[in-house]
Amino acid sequence: MELFAVPDLPEIREGDDLGALIDDRVDLRPDDVVCVASTVVSKVEGRAFDLDDFPAGPRAREIAARLSEISGDEKDPRFAQAVLEESTEVIMDAPFLLTESRFGHVGVNAGIDRSNVPGHDLLLLPERPSDSAERIRSGLSADRVLVTDTCGRPFRHGQRGVAIGWAGMAPARDWRGEADRDGRELGVTVESVADELAAAANLVAGEGDGGTPVVVVRDFEWGDHGEHDAHFRDVDGDLIRQAVRGWEFDE
Template sequence: MSAALTLAALPGIPAVRAGDDLGGLLAAGLARLGATPASGDVLAVAQKIVSKAEGRSVPLASVTPGAEAQRLADATGKDPRLVELILSESVRVVRARPNLIIVEHRLGFVMANAGIDQSNVGEEGHALLLPLDPDGSAAGLAARLGMAVVITDSFGRAWRRGTVGVAIGAAGLPALLDLRGQPDLFGRTLQVSVTGFADEVAAAAGLVMGQGAEGRPAVLVRGLAWDAPAAPASALVRVGPEDLFR
């Protein structure tokens, strides 16, 4: 990785609505920034604007909760309609307590409330779901823009407080960098070092994006370097015998 790493928010990205040409909006933002895609560039894009463009906003008034959703809503104090959406996006409930439901999402992520959010949605009474295929969404944007793309979301951590940006979609770069076999500073061969490269990009971009009313949903990260083949964000999910905690 270059020492000259820079991050800059794309200016002038408008409020995104269903059906908008997100690739065109991002290309215009890059042009306003005066940035031509170059080697080592990654565009980090907030999940919310991808979901909005893809029409993943659901009016709660259209949702009819089932018996399981009602039971879980009673236990957590959540809106039964929101709980129905959470269950519809999940393969199982991992844990639940008042005002929180941890699930295994259909994409394999273990996360709060299936990633469904009502903040910064822009439509009263709506809930925003994750993209159907975040890696596919990233691939489409990467092809359109001619650069690597990471789609970011904010996750909590099981053993640490606070949320941090992670990659839920990636294209044009390796989501994981396997450093095993390389020497450390003192010549010792690395045995277990595999970095979540796309997650590191997402976390760095999160410092610029913010979490509230900043209005900076796309960040250009410049100065990165990698020599591994591209791999999607789905490669970050632990599966089978690798997962010691489920």
């Protein structure tokens, strides 16, 4: 398997044809997987906003005041309001905001970015990343597209790439019913291929001002395995979310 960044992409702006920009710069193959950072997808879709676009309500002011007290740094209630408006559930409101986005992704601050947003204060995640992936795919010579983001993981330091949208492929490879090396039947193994490819792409894409927003994965083979469409856990089966819901931060 080979991964390489798409070279010479310009600064992406609202309304740009992202698929055409990619296709013009690399000779794609049908079975390539094109991994596109959510940052540029959001820019194309006009998801850049200013803090003044989110007048703070009482709940946002309450959250910002408490977070300011905990951290010792002033927190803008307009930012808290933006997070609330982008979320279907606030799972934890201290010592940071952990929420579920409107498309099912759980992350800090609803994935709202405050960097790489020239002329604006905030960059929100795409509203429906899998629809975004499908639109990008329609303009490409490749059949598979992932929209990626970065986020942290409980119990570990640092961030890594994850997939938040996909088109032309299932997000997971289903090993259930197959045998391990000792002949035992696998009963629970569902491999999050989309996240693994996103993490590999993030190694190539990099971070900061030297980062590149699109990476091509070449010669990835699915193999003779089943597909699984689930990516975000159902609320009723998410034991970690249920535990966090009942937890309160002790200052």
